[in-house]
Amino acid sequence: xxxxxxxxxSLVVHEGDxxxxxxxxxxTNFRSLLWYKQEKKAPTFLFMLxxxxxxxxxxxxxxxxxxxxLFSILNITATQTGDSAVYLCAVVDPYTGTAxxxxxxxxxxxxxxx
Amino acid sequence: KAGVTQTPRYLIKTRGQQVTLSxxxxxxxxxxxxxxxxxxxxxxxxxxxFSETQRNxxxxxxxxxxxxxSNSRSExxxxxxxxxxxxxxxxxxxxxxxNTEAFFxxxxxxxxx
Numbered sequence: 001x002x003x004x005x006x007x008x009x010s011l012v013v014h015e016g017d018x019x020x021x022x023x024x025x026x027x028t029n030f031r032s033l034l035w036y037k038q039e040k041k042a043p044t045f046l047f048m049l050x051x052x053x054x055x056x057x058x059x060x061x062x063x064x065x066x067x068x069x070l071f072s073i074l075n076i077t078a079t080q081t082g083d084s085a086v087y088l089c090a091v092v093d094p095y096t097g098t099a100x101x102x103x104x105x106x107x108x109x110x111x112x113x114x
Numbered sequence: 115k116a117g118v119t120q121t122p123r124y125l126i127k128t129r130g131q132q133v134t135l136s137x138x139x140x141x142x143x144x145x146x147x148x149x150x151x152x153x154x155x156x157x158x159x160x161x162x163x164f165s166e167t168q169r170n171x172x173x174x175x176x177x178x179x180x181x182x183x184s185n186s187r188s189e190x191x192x193x194x195x196x197x198x199x200x201x202x203x204x205x206x207x208x209x210x211x212x213n214t215e216a217f218f219x220x221x222x223x224x225x226x227x
Contacts, residue, residue, distance in 0.1 A: 034215055041202065041221040042118075043157075048215055088157065092212075093170070099208045099216035100145040101170045106156040 002027040006105035023089030024071040031097035036088040079112045118219035132193040139207030146188040151202040195226045
């Protein structure tokens with residue numbers, strides 16, 4: 001059974017800090033990994049990573065995947081209170097490679113304080 | 115472009131009752147997936163429908179069922195509700211292609227009393 005583990009479970013930082021969120025996975029046939037941000041209800045898509053070592057970047061957020069060591073990290077620099085959310089990591093269906101079936105980690109709850 | 119729409123947003127039901135939740139996917143998406151989110155278990159996959167057929171199923175009891183219509187709209191049904199069924203139920207739609215993400219609705223918050 002596919003398994004995704006995120007750490008830490010929760011994190012409190014001050015505005016302006018840099019944070020690193022971790023996601024490790026064990027899957028039968030890895031295809032791709034996705035990061036989502038969940039503020040209230042609907043998770044919103046951040047990044048999809050399919051190849052090892054390639055960094056995806058969007059503003060202050062970036063993510064990298066290590067297929068050899070089976071983990072991904074999500075970095076947020078110069079954090080703002082609007083970054084407070086639960087960050088979810090998921091792997092796609094190993095058979096179809098599509099996002100029709102996602103296996104999620106339990107998430108990291110990030111709180112950014114003033 | 116309209117997003118994924120779930121109705122209702124909130125529901126309160128009594129143990130033993132049944133409930134039906136609805137999900138309208140993004141136009142053109144034929145894959146609709148359902149997830150249960152609870153504080154203890156996180157987001158867990160319930161099932162996925164594609165072209166009116168259940169293609170994948172998670173580890174949930176038979177009380178949880180679903181269907182998909184020809185316009186790709188999907189419903190999920192939970193019968194004989196238990197207190198433990200209280201959760202946020204999220205629906206997601208996606209293209210049936212690799213390297214594309216899933217888009218989530220706002221969810222239905224179900225409370226069983």
